Amino acid sequence: MSLTVRPGIEQIVGYVPGEARSPANTRPLRLASNELPFGPSKAVKSAASAICAVANRYPDGGAVLLREQIGRLHRLEVDRVLAGSGSEELLQLVCRAFAKDGDEVLSSQYGFMMYPIIARSVGATPTFAEERDFHVDVRAMLAAVTPATRVVFLTNPANPAGTYVPRSDLELLIRELPSDVVLVIDEAYAEFVDAPDFASALPYAREASNVVVTRTFSKIFGLGGLRVGWAYAPREVVEAVNKIRLPFNVSAVGQAAAIAAMHEPDHVQRTRAYIRQAREWTSERLLKLGLQVAPSVTSFILVGFPTGCPGTAAEAVVDLRSSGILVRPLGAYGLHNHIRITIGAHSDMRRVAARLASYLKRAARK
Template sequence: MTAALPQAYFNPPRRLPFVLPTPPQGKKLISLAINESPYGCSRKAWVAAEARFGNPNRYPDPSSADLRRAIGKQFALDPERIVCGNGSEELLDVVARMFVRAGDEIIMSQSGFFQFAVVAARLGAELKRAPENDYITDVDGLLALLGPKTKLVFLAVPNNPTGTLLPVDDVIRLHENLPPEIVLVLDLAYGEYMEKVDLDRLMRYGGAKPNVVITRTFSKAYGLAALRVGWALAPDWMTPGLNLLRGVGNINAIAQAAAAAAVEDQVFVDRVVAETTAERSFLARHFTRLGLHFVPGYGNFLLTRFPDEKRKSAAKFIDLAMREEGIWLRPVGEPGFANWSRIGLGSRAENDLLVRLLEEYLK
């Protein structure tokens, strides 16, 4: 299958794919559309950002040395193997540009992260999608698509937009069956929401292999989405090329300082994950009570299907939620999810309000 994106990505668009909406007068925007954390960031990160903002006339460190050292110290990793990016999305693009040329192939799961498809289209690569089992990546399906032109396999664990989690044993089986010249990119943007033992095991396994790149982000559990900070753990032989391909000064100085402080405050991250897990269970209980189908998963969202594409559609509820309460939701753009919304987890007050709207809408 040829890499394909909506036509707007190839013609000059009249507007961006999405813009921040304006809530009704007197209402504050409640953002449940793009998987942001409602819990802010660590106080330590806030203080560090304020301190660095006092010297804005100085360029940031182009190597992000302090940030890489902080990440390395926290997770017992060699800082020289860490590459930092303007969000993990930049790093996905950088890895692909290092290995993929027009006509090469990139493999992903059917409902994998949309950015994987964007990367393939930018490079003129052939994109192949493997079917899934109950919205979970099918390892055998991925392996069946491998060919002589395959250069990358993209895999998000947990997945976005489904939230489903491929067990670590299956990730390992996938890698063990890849030819050594194919690079496996593990996108762990939602890794903090996994069980810690599984995340640690995945990091140790991937970090020991010469053809695995792991990407992480500060945008979710750390609450630094506005600052756009991501990082990758890559093999020694790969990091010089990745650093050459990434942007020079790609992370601003304030973001570097905030992220370096944030990674040291794992107590804050643990609290955010606990609160998020509780809110996911809260919404899951109410969605079940209301008869809404959703995909049980990990992450800070629930992929939710609405009952009727005409009378009780996702699109109509999305419009209602913004019009009535300023709640921002979005439809799912991935193939096969025409009447779905990926509903982010807000605070308890925000989730209560969402549930009340759903009750009125669905009855």
């Protein structure tokens, strides 16, 4: 007799993380996973390493200090804050708590790759609403809701597009979505945004009975390696997730580092300003090379190779890799003419722009 994997799981095309190694260099330039180019501050490092002295002790399973600090920072009720091993864990747990075999889990055309994987993992069917020019179309999302839809995932701002849903559209989605559907608004990149008509869903979630907002310490706080995320959710959702999460899901090191990082608002502000400036510089450079760049409010850019361009996305990825630069190919999203480039240090951005320029020149001579 042989083992039988559950049908939903068999259908999953596994998540392919951004490349982290390159054949050419022992230390590649990693621009494929939306990581910050610099490590944590001294204070965060020392808070994290202090925990190693008591690593024999389990972490606080309720992550109380971490959740209290999140509550203070964002003015949220602490008993509605969940901590997770990265926000990804919370996305998964919410879906597991509310969707089952035969249900539908809706996201937008170029939503984060993990949503359909999570949907399949619980036996549900992933469904998608078309986007308009790399912008989420909330009207199309509402139209794609069926009686079988149990969970809707919205990434705001979006990955890999880097665009955002403006406040009025967010309000429309929250208002019009049936109240028996859980709306998960994934704000992994929200802290990078400074557009005036962007709104976090946190204040809306306070009043709504079906809205969950997820955030992470992996992006602007630069703690991706420590796996800390959080969610603000209705009490009913918190209760359900607490029943099924692992009892010690956030490591003690992660909790200590995240708490210390929240004490450094200036650091976050400097990071936001730096990323914005480097993103604008890079976008301008690549536009001058004849490439397309979607208007990003995040720590990465979606770069297109238009018709008539001498190069292709697939070849560019290979060429960049051969010089030790790793960017994200987007074939898994059906975006065969695009790549995603994470904003790194100034020198990284100069290097990737120069290499793309040289690649396009060589491609034009072919």
